Amino acid sequence: MSKINVKTCEQFSNEGKTPEILFWIGCSGSFDDRAKKITKAFIKILNHAKIDFAVLGKDESCTGDPAKRAGNEFLFQMQALSNIKVLNTYNIKKIVTTCPHCFNIIKNEYPELGGEYEIYHHTEFINNLINEGRFKIQGGSFQGKKITYHDPCYLGRANNIYNAPRNLIKKLDADLSELKRCKSNSLCCGAGGAQMFKEAEKGNKEVSVERAEEIIKNKSKIVATSCPFCNTMLNDGIMKSKPESEIEVLDISELLVKKNNL
Amino acid sequence: MKYIPNIIFCVLITYSIYIFYNNILKLKRNISLGKGEVEISGSKKERWKKMVLLAFGQSKMINRPISGLLHLVVYIAFIIINIELIEIIIDGVFGTHRIFSTIGSLYGFLIGSFEILAISVIVCVSIFWIRRNVLRLKRFYENKMIGWPKMDANLILYFEILIMSCFLLMNTFDVEFQIMDNGNIISGYLSSYFNHLSADTMYILERIFWWTHIILIMIFLNYLYYSKHLHILLAFPNTYFSPIKNLGWLNNLSSVKKEIDIINGTVNESSNNNELIKFGASDANDLSWLQILNSYTCTECGRCTSVCPANITGKKLSPRKIMMDTRDRIEEIGRNIDRNGEFIDDNKKLLDDYITKEELWACTSCNACVEECPISINPMSIIMDMRRYVVMEESSASSEINNMMSNIENNGAPWPYNQQDRLNWNE
Numbered sequence: 225m226s227k228i229n230v231k232t233c234e235q236f237s238n239e240g241k242t243p244e245i246l247f248w249i250g251c252s253g254s255f256d257d258r259a260k261k262i263t264k265a266f267i268k269i270l271n272h273a274k275i276d277f278a279v280l281g282k283d284e285s286c287t288g289d290p291a292k293r294a295g296n297e298f299l300f301q302m303q304a305l306s307n308i309k310v311l312n313t314y315n316i317k318k319i320v321t322t323c324p325h326c327f328n329i330i331k332n333e334y335p336e337l338g339g340e341y342e343i344y345h346h347t348e349f350i351n352n353l354i355n356e357g358r359f360k361i362q363g364g365s366f367q368g369k370k371i372t373y374h375d376p377c378y379l380g381r382a383n384n385i386y387n388a389p390r391n392l393i394k395k396l397d398a399d400l401s402e403l404k405r406c407k408s409n410s411l412c413c414g415a416g417g418a419q420m421f422k423e424a425e426k427g428n429k430e431v432s433v434e435r436a437e438e439i440i441k442n443k444s445k446i447v448a449t450s451c452p453f454c455n456t457m458l459n460d461g462i463m464k465s466k467p468e469s470e471i472e473v474l475d476i477s478e479l480l481v482k483k484n485n486l
Numbered sequence: 487m488k489y490i491p492n493i494i495f496c497v498l499i500t501y502s503i504y505i506f507y508n509n510i511l512k513l514k515r516n517i518s519l520g521k522g523e524v525e526i527s528g529s530k531k532e533r534w535k536k537m538v539l540l541a542f543g544q545s546k547m548i549n550r551p552i553s554g555l556l557h558l559v560v561y562i563a564f565i566i567i568n569i570e571l572i573e574i575i576i577d578g579v580f581g582t583h584r585i586f587s588t589i590g591s592l593y594g595f596l597i598g599s600f601e602i603l604a605i606s607v608i609v610c611v612s613i614f615w616i617r618r619n620v621l622r623l624k625r626f627y628e629n630k631m632i633g634w635p636k637m638d639a640n641l642i643l644y645f646e647i648l649i650m651s652c653f654l655l656m657n658t659f660d661v662e663f664q665i666m667d668n669g670n671i672i673s674g675y676l677s678s679y680f681n682h683l684s685a686d687t688m689y690i691l692e693r694i695f696w697w698t699h700i701i702l703i704m705i706f707l708n709y710l711y712y713s714k715h716l717h718i719l720l721a722f723p724n725t726y727f728s729p730i731k732n733l734g735w736l737n738n739l740s741s742v743k744k745e746i747d748i749i750n751g752t753v754n755e756s757s758n759n760n761e762l763i764k765f766g767a768s769d770a771n772d773l774s775w776l777q778i779l780n781s782y783t784c785t786e787c788g789r790c791t792s793v794c795p796a797n798i799t800g801k802k803l804s805p806r807k808i809m810m811d812t813r814d815r816i817e818e819i820g821r822n823i824d825r826n827g828e829f830i831d832d833n834k835k836l837l838d839d840y841i842t843k844e845e846l847w848a849c850t851s852c853n854a855c856v857e858e859c860p861i862s863i864n865p866m867s868i869i870m871d872m873r874r875y876v877v878m879e880e881s882s883a884s885s886e887i888n889n890m891m892s893n894i895e896n897n898g899a900p901w902p903y904n905q906q907d908r909l910n911w912n913e
Contacts, residue, residue: 285898295873382734417851
């Protein structure tokens with residue numbers, strides 16, 4: 225794939241400029257093969273809307289979320305303090321991220337440690353762009369198609385963001401078909417609280433499979449989500465329970481890129 | 487001789503209030519055993535609003551319409567029927583009979599409402615009993631719900647049915663009240679079945695039910711402390727003190743912050759008051775007073791467990807059990823202190839002896855349990871504080887978790903990729 229045009233905070237700083245907003249890519253978006261595609265999709269949208277954004281590149285480091293939720297408060301605070309130092313050095317005021325875990329921790333837990341930023345999840349940010357007339361959804365590829373949406377815990381229940389992603393799906397002209405457990409009753413994909421990095425405890429089912437079964441019952445061919453971890457888990461669950469169902473798990477930014485043919 | 491009933495009544499009511507007061511003191515003491523960090527957020531106004539909505543207004547109970555509605559009836563009845571207690575106590579102390587009956591039609595309206603509410607409670611509580619014992623709803627039968635918790639739940643239902651029945655029956659057999667024919671909506675109907683009884687028999691029956699009614703209430707009042715039914719009182723302070731923050735917020739331990747400040751040299755070590763700091767919680771008294779209050783407030787309805795992704799998929803974790811274990815253990819610590827004057831090590835703790843690591847590690851921190859609780863109990867915060875102990879004090883996390891953490895420490899990502907390569911996705 226061709227290289228996408230991105231500038232780092234360091235480059236901005238060398239030019240004596242400050243970006244309008246920082247795109248916090250997160251570990252998943254930087255290293256996970258599936259999540260990298262989400263990173264690219266969102267950057268295409270940013271570029272299309274001519275947003276003056278920067279990334280941190282090698283200056284970015286884990287927010288500390290998996291460490292904190294695993295119980296290592298010490299490691300979390302060390303990570304948080306060093307990230308805050310970097311962000312403040314570059315004089316960052318506004319941040320957008322595609323990862324609800326990064327979003328949650330920067331929004332709710334960084335401020336007490338001295339890191340106060342205006343932080344947006346990408347679904348909120350894109351909505352704002354549309355409202356400001358800086359981004360337009362066009363094209364017809366999803367007209368009448370049934371799409372379901374999985375609420376990530378750290379976006380929905382954790383931060384009450386239910387409408388932003390739904391607004392975007394509706395703007396695709398798609399038919400949004402809700403899962404039985406949705407919004408504040410949404411079922412976890414099974415990745416949170418550091419579960420992503422370990423085997424599940426003994427039980428009779430994987431959480432991701434439980435969720436995948438609900439998605440399969442919904443009979444949508446596309447399940448939209450807005451978290452790279454949910455994306456991995458749901459895909460995994462669908463593969464384990466019914467690979468022939470050919471359900472696509474896509475981030476909302478990817479749907480928008482497809483729709484607008486970016 | 488004439489005043490013997492009044493004296494017996496005064497002694498009983500004083501004694502039951504005295505025991506109740508002592509139980510409240512013990513409850514307060516046990517809650518204050520919590521040494522953990524706690525942060526009370528939001529303004530007083532916001533917290534009052536939350537309490538009025540959730541506890542007083544039952545706004546979240548309706549999320550489950552059937553049980554929510556049944557509960558609402560019992561709750562409203564409980565509050566309103568208690569007005570009648572004022573009359574019963576005055577009558578008991580002064581030997582009067584239905585002191586307020588002279589107020590006329592308003593009295594009839596009140597007693598009539600009480601009678602309708604009483605019969606509604608009997609119906610609703612019977613449905614509760616059927617749901618629990620005949621339909622056997624899953625959330626009432628999860629692992630810890632055997633033995634005492636199961637009996638406790640049923641005892642409460644029996645208490646409520648008995649108290650309401652006694653109220654209706656004391657009205658039924660009250661000849662004067664029936665003659666007055668003012669507010670005897672249900673009892674008037676019932677009394678028509680007992681027309682053949684003599685006035686003396688009616689009087690004795692009325693006295694029996696009058697006394698049984700008030701004595702049952704005194705017993706029930708003092709049963710509360712030993713029961714999950716404490717929620718009728720504690721739901722109010724519990725919702726009042728619960729955080730006014732996004733559910734995603736997890737507190738930043740200030741003890742850790744202090745330690746880091748010392749390491750970074752931003753704070754002088756001598757300013758640390760040489761107290762032995764313990765990170766996280768291994769026992770119930772390492773938790774905060776709010777978390778202990780949470781545990782006493784829990785009425786074991788199991789909504790949390792029924793939505794827990796770990797529990798749904800057959801893992802051992804049950805958020806309700808976390809709350810029940812916490813309460814059981816703090817009670818045990820309290821009894822230990824009562825016995826010995828101070829806490830004598832009993833070689834037990836909340837971690838491992840009550841809550842296993844297998845349960846702790848099954849949590850996905852999804853907040854479903856917290857969202858679900860109608861009265862703002864937070865089982866997840868206890869899980870997180872115990873994980874903190876397991877990781878920071880015991881260093882006994884699994885190798886997978888340890889790998890993830892050492893990756894973050896060494897290369898700033900939970901996976902073993904180099905921080906220098908964070909832009910490599912763009913190649």
